Amino acid sequence: MAETTHIERYGLYEIDLTGTSLGNxxxxxxxxxxxxxxxxxxxxxxxxxxRGDGRYAIRFMPDETGDWRYVTASDDPALDGASGALTVDPASEGNHGRVLRAADVLAGEARAAYGDEIAYRFCYEDxxxxxxxxxxxxxxTNQAPDVQDRTVETLKHAPFxxxxxCVFPKSYDxxxxxxxxxxxxxxxxxGFDHSRFNEAFFENLDRRIAQLQDLGIEADVILLHPYDKPEWGFSKMTKAEDGFYLSYMARRYGAYRNVWWSLANEYDLLPHKTLEDWRDYARIVMANDAFGHLRSVHNCIPIYDYNEPWCTHCSIQRVDVTRTTECIADWRRVYGKPVVCDEPGYEGNIYWGWGNLxxxxxxxxFWEGAMRGGYVTHGETFIDKGEQVWWAHGGELHGDAPARIAFMRGIFDQAPLDATPLDARMDARRVWPVASALPEGTVLTPASEKAIQYWDVPVLRSGDDWQLTYFGWYRPAYREFPLPAGGxxxxxxxxxxNMTVETLPGTHEGSVRVDLGRQWMAVRIRRAA
Amino acid sequence: MAETTHIERYGLYEIDLTGTSLGNxxxxxxxxxxxxxxxxxxxxxxxxxxRGDGRYAIRFMPDETGDWRYVTASDDPALDGASGALTVDPASEGNHGRVLRAADVLAGEARAAYGDEIAYRFCYEDxxxxxxxxxxxxxxTNQAPDVQDRTVETLKHAPFxxxxxCVFPKSYDxxxxxxxxxxxxxxxxxGFDHSRFNEAFFENLDRRIAQLQDLGIEADVILLHPYDKPEWGFSKMTKAEDGFYLSYMARRYGAYRNVWWSLANEYDLLPHKTLEDWRDYARIVMANDAFGHLRSVHNCIPIYDYNEPWCTHCSIQRVDVTRTTECIADWRRVYGKPVVCDEPGYEGNIYWGWGNLxxxxxxxxFWEGAMRGGYVTHGETFIDKGEQVWWAHGGELHGDAPARIAFMRGIFDQAPLDATPLDARMDARRVWPVASALPEGTVLTPASEKAIQYWDVPVLRSGDDWQLTYFGWYRPAYREFPLPAGGxxxxxxxxxxNMTVETLPGTHEGSVRVDLGRQWMAVRIRRAA
Structure with a gap:
């Protein structure tokens, strides 16, 4: 038997085999x-x-260190019974495995550190x-190779x-x-033969997903979408053809630790597929993805029922043109899962309201969403900054947001894991108890005090130790913050x-007045050591 | 009999009488x-x-020209049976009488000019x-006289x-x-005797309301409010005392053509008054106001049920902190009456989100509300621009909004009376038919075309002759507008x-591309003569 190969934990091990090329x-x-x-x-x-030309592959992502052995099974005798061994070493720095739901990964103290927020959070599998x-x-990945290379180069320096x-090409403005x-x-x-794949296309996709992995970027792979041409026809394949494609994708890419599955973009713009079709497609992906990656689907108008058990998280396009990521408070309540608002509108100047912010x-x-315990996705749609529009083609970024997103990541990386929106219910309707509205003699509880204090702004809080308040479009000259007694x-x-953090001199007790005076401000209050 | 007095139509005629000063x-x-x-x-x-000191008055606002006679009735013989005559001349320029609901005033062609918008519009009684x-x-009106004078002076040059x-003083931040x-x-x-009024206080109020009338400003008189002090106690009078006061107000001020009645500000912060109390109070005002002025009430959190027949219109404080005047689309549907969003947040820098925009x-x-067929009220709350804060004291205005409101008035003064929001339903949830989402073979109707074209922005339209589109925070480089065929x-x-109107050169047919490129833009399309 050959010497075993060494790969790192969560790495990709590929078995290459040669077999029949007869038939299909x-x-x-x-x-x-x-x-x-x-x-x-x-x-x-x-x-x-x-993979064509009699070449076959099996890809494996080991989630445990140590020695593994494998043996193949096939109805082609040339592929059946091949065996081997590999040794899995500890993961290298920066390799944390798949992203999964924190609730599915963590136990004990690590789980407890999230408190009730565990339901809404992701973590790597380590x-x-x-x-x-x-x-x-x-x-x-459907652009000219040099554009793809430039996209990778841009991503190296971007905060994402x-x-x-998408897998398939896109026809749209x-x-x-x-x-x-x-x-x-x-x-x-x-026409295309929907039973035979083009290896060159997938080799490019392999390479691009691997490049993303090297950059620490999760590839949220959109399996189907409606932006099609009649001459392409990939949005109108038969259900059997869709399933054939989905199982191929799940087998080929499941061993990339950085893959997520999005069944479709704007699933509701594919009206020839029923809701039961989507459930069947999820089952096919789950049956063929040996590594249990995250799964969701993205709406245009009717929000998908993310309560369906196959959905690991929400991947929502906001449907109210005014109240966008504020709705994350509602979606957390309704679905009880991590919420990503994957289309909150984009920075740019395209003619439609989804892309001219x-x-x-x-x-x-971004901030309104994160303050409500959710996640927000960037896009950029400048139509007058060169040939590529980032949201469609990649290429270069031109907007003001990326630098601010990098800054924002720094703030939220430092947030306690159990930082919780103070009272998400206030976001739906401003229903908080108001002192003078209560029956005479009513004693305000601390909870109602807090709700009154922060009726207008979102607050993330971790016990009495940490609080973040975001003022958004408001421009108070100052704000008075009550501080927990005894600290x-x-x-x-x-x-x-402007991406600055200014720490007020000294430490404070009782309450603190914080001068603000402009828009887009946040105030972080930390218990002094 | 004495020579008759001449007054103009909708003017105020006062009969002054002397009677008993015994008892109360x-x-x-x-x-x-x-x-x-x-x-x-x-x-x-x-x-x-x-009025104190044996002085009595009766105030009359004639709504018809020609000769009127009057005779008094009283249980004080000194006041009973006094008679007289007056001749009512046509109203002078700028005097159009009371503001009422257009649906209650107009008939025939004048009514037809509003189309279905009649339900949501006001007009003067002429x-x-x-x-x-x-x-x-x-x-x-509770500030020092010089501050009151300065307020009047400011209002002379303001767009309001x-x-x-309020009638009563206010205790608040x-x-x-x-x-x-x-x-x-x-x-x-x-303590105060709630059965005896202070004539000097009311003479000042008379004078101020008359000054507003001279400026063409409607006095939306807030009869009760919760911003009280224990030493004042005007928010906690008995129901009988409230009724006594309300009937006095309605009798004393009903003949001022520029009066509106607001039963209360933030009625729900007066929890010792029940909803039935408010209905009773409305009945008292209606019974004592011989001139049928507009009536409403203003909420803090729970929106009042403006479907109650005594309410002539909605006077709403927005209750969602994000979706503010956009909700006017909903409120029009729910209440079927003119909608004024009387508290959409104010320009300023006070610490709370209602006053630091x-x-x-x-x-x-303002624009989002007007584009949805409603009305929006201004307020200003700068806490660092001198002693007076406009929203509480009057004084001077400091903000950027008033000049823009003047500009906006000019735009909406020119709008056709029947300009109608294109599809108000889109505002609540973005539920419009999307071409590619419809079953194959579906023929799009013009209505669905319109809804798709304008899913993101509010549109006011008058038939094929006039259209106004507002882009708000969006910043499209340009937008393509389809134009009705044949025009x-x-x-x-x-x-x-920036308060500019730039007319594109020439006339256009089929469609027109309009360059925009910045925020807060609107596009008006008018059929060429």
Whole structure:
């Protein structure tokens, strides 16, 4: 037996095999491998996939260090019974494995550190906290290679740790060019064979997802979408064809630790697919993804029912044109899962309201969402800054938001894990008890005091130790903050737009007056050591 | 019989009488006069009121030109049976009588000109259109006389045609001083006699309301409010005392054509008064106001049920901190009456979110509200621009909004009377049919085309002749507007912040591309003559 290969934990191990090229191996050949951890006996069976020219592969992402053995199974004798071994070393720095729901990963003290927030938070599978700060480049892997390279280069210097990206090309405003390669064999002229994939297309996608992984960026892979051309037709394949494609994607990409599955963008703009179709598609992805990546789907208008158990989190497009990421408070209540507002409107100047926000307004939406315990995704849609529009093509970023998102990440990276929105109910309707409205003799409880104090602004709080208040479009000359009795506190004045943190001199008790005087301010109050 | 007095139509005619000063004439003496139009025979009975020192008055506002006669009735023989005559001349320029609901005033062609918008609009009783552009100076008549004079001077040059003002003094942040005069006999030290009014206080109020009338400003008189001191106690009078006061107010001020009645500010902060109390109070005002002025009430949190028949219109404080005047679309649907958002937040820098908006944000709320067929009220709360804070004391204005409100009035004065929000339902939830989401073969109707075209921005439209679109915080580089077939159109680009109107060269047909490129823009499209 050959010497075992070493790979790192959460790395990608690939078995390459050669078998039949007769018939249609994409459809006809069954192939899988079972990987067994020699220490624990834990076994993982992974489906393989065909790559053309008689080449087959099986990809495995080990989640435990130590020695693993594998053996293949196939109805092609040439592929059946191949075996081998690998040694899994500890993960290298920066490799934390998949992003999953914190509630599905953590136990004991690590879990307790999140308090009730555990339901709404993500983390890496090694327990490292993860807060998504995504961006949107729908068709970046369908652009010319140099544009793809420039996108990767831009991402190296950008603050994003997730990217929303389609597999199929996109036909939409400012983005109607045909790509050089398609996912299927065939052509626009002669049609595509939805039972045979184009290996060159997927090799490029492999490489791009791996590049994202190297950058620490989660690839939120959008499997289906409606921005199609009749000559492409990928939005109107049969249900069987969709399933065939989905299982191929899940087998081919499941071993990339940085993959998330988004069944569709604007699923409701694919009206020929029913809600039951989406549930079936989720089942297919789950059956073929041996590594249980995050799964969701993204709406245009009717919000998907994220209570369905296959959805690991919400991936929502805001549906009210005014109240956007503020609704995260509602969505947390309704779905009880992590909430990502993946389309809060974009910075840019395209003609539609979803893509002509100022940097200030997009950053307000980022903060309003994060203050309510959710996550917000970036996009950029300047139509007069060169050939590429970031949201569609990638290329370069031009807006004011990315630098502010980097600053914002720094603030929220420092937030306690159990920092909780003070009273999310206030966001839906301003229903808080008001002192003078209560029956005479009513004693205000601390809870009602807090609610009155902060009826107008969102607050994240961790016990009596830490509080963050965000003022958004408000411009108070100053604000008085009551402080918990018995403690001394340090106070940071945060200018979220100018990206400054100014700590007030000294420590404070009882209450503190904080001068503000401009928009986009936040105040952080920390218990002094 | 004496020569008849001449007054103008909608003017104020006062009968002054002398009667008993024994006992408590405020409470004990019944006094009224019946005015009869000698031509039509129309009769109006008006209640009188006591002024102290044996002086009584009855005030009448004739709504028809020609000769009127009156005769008094009283249980004091000295006041009973006094008679006289007056000749009512046509109203002078700028005197259009009371503001009422257009639906209650107009008939025939004048009514038809409003289309279905009639339900949501005001006009003067002579048919002249009236759109409220109010401001807020709660306690201005309770300030020192020179401050009151300065307020009047400011209003002369301000764009406001309505003012929200309390009768009783106000105790609240930045406004806790005791006034020089109170509405009642008595003192803070010895208490007030809620059955005896202080004539000097009311003479000042008479004069101030008359000054507003001279300026063409409606006095939206707030009869009760919760911002009280224990030593004042005007918010906690008995129900009988409240009724006594309300009937006095309605008799004394009903003949001022510029009066509106607001039963209370933040009625729900007076929890010792029940909803049935408010209905009773409305009945008392209606019974004693011979001239049927507009009536409403203003909430803090729970919005009053403006479907109650006594409410002529909505006077709403927005209850969602994010979606403010956009809710006017909902409120029109729910109440079917004119909607004034009397508290959308104010320009200023006070510490609370209701009063620290930038001028840009307040103007956005003004426009968002007007574009949805409602009205929005101004307020100003700078706490660092001198002793007076406009919203409480009056004095001077410091903000950026007033000049922009003047500009806005000019735009909306020119709007067709039947200009109607395109699809108000879109404001609540973005529920519009999307072409690609419809079953294949579905033919889009013009209505759905329109809804798609304008899902993101509010539109006012009058048939195929006129359209106004407001872009608010959006910043499109340009927008393409489809134009109705067969017409040629002129296009105005309106910068609502910089207060400019730029008309594009020439006329346009089919569609027109309008360059925009910055925030707070509107586009007006007019059919060319």
């Amino acid at each position: 191996p994409y459809a006809d050949v069954e192939l899988s491998a079972t990987f067994t951890h020699t220490g624990s006996g834990k076994a993982v069976t992974v489906g393989g996939f065909y 327990g490292t906290p993860y807060q998504p700060y995504g961006t949107t480049c729908y068709a970046w 740790n997730k990217i929303r990206m 400012f983005n109607t060019a045909d790509p050089a390669m398609f996912a299927y064999e065939g052509s626009m002229e002669d 100022t940097g200030e307004e997009l950053m307000r939406r 001394r506190y340090e106070v940071d004045v945060i200018d979220t737009w | 004439p405020y409470a004990d003496v019944e006094l009224s006069a019946t005015f009869t139009h000698t031509g039509s025979g129309k009769a109006v009975t008006v209640g009188g009121f006591y 048919g002249t259109p009236y759109q409220p552009y109010g401001t807020t100076c709660y306690a201005w 045609n309505k003012i929200r003002m 930045f406004n806790t001083a005791d006034p020089a005069m109170f509405a009642y006999e008595g003192s803070m030290e010895d 930038t001028g840009e944000e307040l103007m956005r709320r 040629r159109y002129e296009v105005d680009v309106i910068d609502t912040w």
